[in-house]
Amino acid sequence: MKGECLCGKVKFEIEGELPNLYQCHCSMCRKATGSSANAATFVKESNFHWISGQSKISTFQKPTGYRSDFCSVCGSSVPNMLRGTDFIWIPAGLLNGVVTSQISVHLHMTSSASWESESDNCIRLDAGPDSLESLNQALQRTSR
Template sequence: MKGSCLCGAVTFQLTGDLPSIYQCHCSLCRKVSGSSSNSALIVARSHFQWRSGENQIKSFATPSGFKSEFCCHCGSPVPNLSADGQSYWVPAGLMSEPISTQVSAHVYVDSRANWDTGFLSDDVDKFAQMPPAIEAG
């Protein structure tokens, strides 16, 4: 399965079965996405491959360790390697073709925006923080 940033300068490919998507509602993810949450997959490093544009990626990190990587041309968030080097955080919206997975968890729901209420009535699990069960697929 292929994915890319908005302008197509950064491209990547995922192999194997995809893990479930999680939606993070924390304030940092809201700012990075410009939305109510950030939808992502945690993909094992062995199932991720850059295809082009890796040298077009810029990075921003907060003192707390939160990291955002993005295309230097269009500003789209792009996959980034986890601190332990074992997996990639992949924004679900970057996938270029339909994917056969779905949202299985809402995380950091206690810090959601007060207007972010649409997900509250769905049947998806909700967590105050990131549960250890969300691991690379």
Template sequence: MTEPSPDTSASGRCLCGAVSFALTGRLPPVGMCHCSKCRRVSGVGSNAVLAVRRERFAWLAGQDRIQTFALSSGWSTAFCRQCGSPAPQPTPDGARMWVPAGSLDGDPDLSVSGHIHVASKPRWAVIRDDAPQFDEAP
């Protein structure tokens, strides 16, 4: 396992600890997706991710333990093969990494940038922040 560098601003891991990663620089805000696919993969009313620039992301361990599941539409999810926890994965253009916010260690100071696919949000999922809301993806 590689140790985080002194420039690390946050680190994260899966539930079993097999997959771990580090982030450098200022952390971007969290995006919340309420589409049915993200709800199914997260098991809750939305999926919370940070879109981290690729050069600010580093695998520390377990990249070989990640499994990706993709739909024919191109939507995909990545998870630890051992414990099933969501794992970081590249954005479709490869310029950033989708980092599951709940996988970060500790309680980093994060804000929510917005909510997408709010039109398909379940009634029981209540949005309580002032971040912008979009019925679909902008």
């Protein structure tokens, strides 16, 4: 399976079967993604190969050890070594093609965003909205 960042500068390949995915709901993953959770998996280093763009990767690391590698061109999170292991962390959103893996673990649910839980009355669209105005109207209707 191949993957790449948003701009396509950083590319990689994974050999073998892709493991299932997890979602981390901690505050650091929410801040790093701007979303409710970070979807990812990890693979053995021996099954991972960079195709291109390693020189485009920048790293941010907190004193606690939290690390985020990202494409310096588009800002996409990119794979990185899990410290002290022989595993590579893989952001699921970078994977190309059909991914048959499923989310099988949710982490840090006690610190998940208060707005994260699904609502039965959510509007669900198969594609993007017809316009920004129609999306704004839908947001106003569902927030009441």
